[in-house]
């Protein structure tokens with residue numbers, strides 16, 4: 001039987017009542033799946049209902065994002081790190097986005113791919129409703145985290161990335177490598193965790209919010225696979241050793257929705273990136 005992707009009135013009221021009673025999102029989901037609801041649809045509906053309730057308890061209208069001094073120091077043509085001069089190619093101030101070149105050497109790119117190749121697993125996304133990792137059609141790459149203890153190369157790169165992003169090494173999550181085959185994509189998403197979503201509470205306790213991202217391109221893609229920013233009309237074309245940086249949390253804790261981004265489907269060849277997500281505090 002076809003799964004339901006529509007909420008009739010009685011289920012709408014039931015969902016409201018369940019959220020009001022503070023039922024666990026997991027239990028609400030289980031009940032809906034048992035009643036033949038599509039699980040992705042149900043999760044979205046549950047997360048939206050929790051977010052709505054939280055929004056009602058907060059200030060009514062969200063204030064526009066205030067752009068202060070960027071975290072990244074990218075005024076000049078170069079960012080000098082302790083072991084490499086990184087070239088600034090493009091700077092955008094609102095939101096803060098920078099395209100950088102010469103972040104990694106070609107040999108370093110190849111070495112990072114080699115470290116990740118055997119560890120790849122289908123990419124998952126964290127459910128905003130339940131906090132569980134789930135494989136979805138919105139993210140069709142495969143990926144692996146590379147813990148720093150694994151190699152001297154990773155320690156050196158993590159230090160360099162911390163200098164580029166002007167943040168403590170300890171605030172970075174482990175480097176995350178993604179591999180996309182032809183047609184694989186990562187649909188537009190924010191990298192921060194929507195604070196009102198119950199599924200994100202646990203990860204937010206580990207180092208606080210994500211504040212900035214550096215996506216490093218580890219190969220030249222034969223066709224397409226750009227990193228796209230739909231709200232900016234911006235598309236960054238992968239180039240081996242180059243990177244795109246963006247930041248999305250200011251000193252007041254506001255989150256910048258304009259940094260919505262995704263990895264467009266690869267047209268030909270393959271695409272490898274290494275992502276560093278920077279947290280507000282030490283990430284454990």
Ligand SMILES: O=C(O)CCC(=O)C(=O)O
Nearest residue numbers: 186226227262263273275
């Ligand atoms: O592959 C890309 O261009 C985007 C990757 C991405 O959004 C991420 O790793 O958070």
Ligand SMILES: [Fe+2]
Nearest residue numbers: 189190191261
């Ligand atoms: Fe992302």
